[in-house]
Amino acid sequence: MSQFSALLESLLKLSNTEHSEAHKLIDSLIAEGNLHHGDSWAAHMTPAIDSSALLGQLLAGLHNGNLLSPELYPQLVKIEKQLINWFCQLFQHDYGHFTHGSTYANLEALWQAREHSPTDSIIVYASKDAHYSIAKACHILGLQFKSIITNDRGEMSIEALRKACQQQVPLAIIATAGTSSCGAIDSISSCTALAGQFSSWCHVDAAWGGGLILTSKSQLLDGLKEADSVSFDPHKAFAQPRPCGVLLYRQPLESISDVGYLMQSPKQTLLGSYGGELFLPLWFSLLLSGEEQLLRQLNHRLQQARQFYSTLKERTDWWLLSSPTGIVCFRPPNHPDLSVLVQQGIFSKITINEQAVYRAVFASHKTQAKTLITTLEDYF
Numbered sequence: 001m002s003q004f005s006a007l008l009e010s011l012l013k014l015s016n017t018e019h020s021e022a023h024k025l026i027d028s029l030i031a032e033g034n035l036h037h038g039d040s041w042a043a044h045m046t047p048a049i050d051s052s053a054l055l056g057q058l059l060a061g062l063h064n065g066n067l068l069s070p071e072l073y074p075q076l077v078k079i080e081k082q083l084i085n086w087f088c089q090l091f092q093h094d095y096g097h098f099t100h101g102s103t104y105a106n107l108e109a110l111w112q113a114r115e116h117s118p119t120d121s122i123i124v125y126a127s128k129d130a131h132y133s134i135a136k137a138c139h140i141l142g143l144q145f146k147s148i149i150t151n152d153r154g155e156m157s158i159e160a161l162r163k164a165c166q167q168q169v170p171l172a173i174i175a176t177a178g179t180s181s182c183g184a185i186d187s188i189s190s191c192t193a194l195a196g197q198f199s200s201w202c203h204v205d206a207a208w209g210g211g212l213i214l215t216s217k218s219q220l221l222d223g224l225k226e227a228d229s230v231s232f233d234p235h236k237a238f239a240q241p242r243p244c245g246v247l248l249y250r251q252p253l254e255s256i257s258d259v260g261y262l263m264q265s266p267k268q269t270l271l272g273s274y275g276g277e278l279f280l281p282l283w284f285s286l287l288l289s290g291e292e293q294l295l296r297q298l299n300h301r302l303q304q305a306r307q308f309y310s311t312l313k314e315r316t317d318w319w320l321l322s323s324p325t326g327i328v329c330f331r332p333p334n335h336p337d338l339s340v341l342v343q344q345g346i347f348s349k350i351t352i353n354e355q356a357v358y359r360a361v362f363a364s365h366k367t368q369a370k371t372l373i374t375t376l377e378d379y380f
């Protein structure tokens, strides 16, 4: 951010621009965005951006190629393929593409589930804590969303899911790997097994938790390779700027229709015009900082989340819920009003089992458990 300010300052000087209203507005925008670079940012899944990725973002703007005409941009196509191969290897899937985020990926996955379904069911089961983009996708596609209860860790109840499947065969089962509210991971292998039993599609929404695949905790995602599709957002878990999502499929989808001038037929993907903005930032991060740096940042975030949880557990008698994906929920017993901390972007307020609780999201590698604890000490 300070590099940006310095660059802007010199450009304004060169162009003889006065300190104008526009300048003030830019300054306040920079201050606003600085929130994500502070050590007390834990409100949402928006990370501090890796500085190499910012260079990639600039390069994407300079290039501006549209991959609906891939023959014009062989270099860009090569990089896109390299990255998709990398994701396919990581998640052990066969085929995939970049997306503008998991809202789109979840919609496309359910669309493909509907197009390839061997049954006439329109039922989609997902945890009651599944992201609202699932219910929205069902609404758009004319499918019926049915939510399944969760246990006290926020994971979908497999028993309730099995019973629901026996009563009404699903078109698709959605497992969430890292719920938006508390970071819980549903049992993916149970979901894929049930989907197999009922000839249903299994999609895993790993938008937030998919990053664990790089870590020593990857067994928490066991079963992923059997899922028909997986969505993951590097713009949440890999310090990337939006938009950067991926949607992976276990098998390539057969071409449903053929439109000569396009690389992918329009029936296979939701993507319209797109180019390097979806993946050049990530490519730059990997090129300049390397996969090890991504892993280091991820492990650091998870370690800070554990430290935050264990300090609260040691020093308070608050209700606490920790998750393996770097979200910690808490509620002091006398319900003090922490809205001032919410307004500052330190924590966010959510509802779990009809109770208002606070949530610390360790999305940024700059967030420090110690600083967050200091902001709460007055309430101990």
Ligand SMILES: Cc1ncc(COP(=O)(O)O)c(C=O)c1O
Pocket (backbone or CB within 6 Å): 045, 100, 101, 102, 103, 104, 131, 133, 176, 178, 179, 180, 205, 206, 207, 208, 233
């Ligand atoms: C679990 C989960 N799935 C899907 C999404 C939607 O992602 P996006 O907002 O990038 O489309 C989110 C967003 O927070 C999420 O947490």
